[in-house]
Amino acid sequence: MNDYQKEQLETLRMVRQHLASVSETGREKLRAMISPYLGFRSEVADFSAAHFGETCTRNCYESKLSACCSKDGIITFFADVAVNVLMSGADALDTLEDVLQKPNTGFKCVYLGETGCLWQVKPIVCEMFLCDAAMRRASEADPACEAEWKALETRKKGFAWPDRPVVFDALERFFMDAGYRSPLMYLHNSPGLLRVKQKSMEKGTYTHEG
């Protein structure tokens, strides 16, 4: 198990442990809190399937050489892990724990299984990664595609970019209030993201409309 896998495993277990101690009502409240984000994720997934699906299938999935999943240390936010645990059954989460404890021998993401990604709600970085070739082909077919994708990227900030209160920040805070800490809590420990938050507060724009 390398350092990345260790960090991922510790965070996954921490999230599972705390959520197991929370009442069903408490978990339902968390699911309600992430519901707008999940709606956004569905929109992104539908858009990607409609505009990039064919290129991705031809270029990558058929050859099983997806460039999207060929890195062994994909960035995951703490909120990615929390959302996935909230939306997964125990078996799927046990599978993630299993793969994280095995050596990753291939030139691929540790989470890539035989039939694709093992996460139920994959990390936001993965959902919104797009290679130039996929965008080029999609724009040839539909010139409005690039602008629409950019609009989705802007909307993503409303969930994950801390220049305003965002759900990614709130999820970290929920676990921090219970005494948990993880290096993946970037919205509370990345100097760059803390500066974004601080600046916005100083300017008085740290609001939901921000």
Ligand code: SF4
């Ligand atoms: S976005 Fe690009 S690299 Fe990723 S699966 Fe599609 S074609 Fe392949």
Ligand code: SF4
């Ligand atoms: S987490 Fe899933 S989608 Fe992201 S790189 Fe790994 S296998 Fe691919």
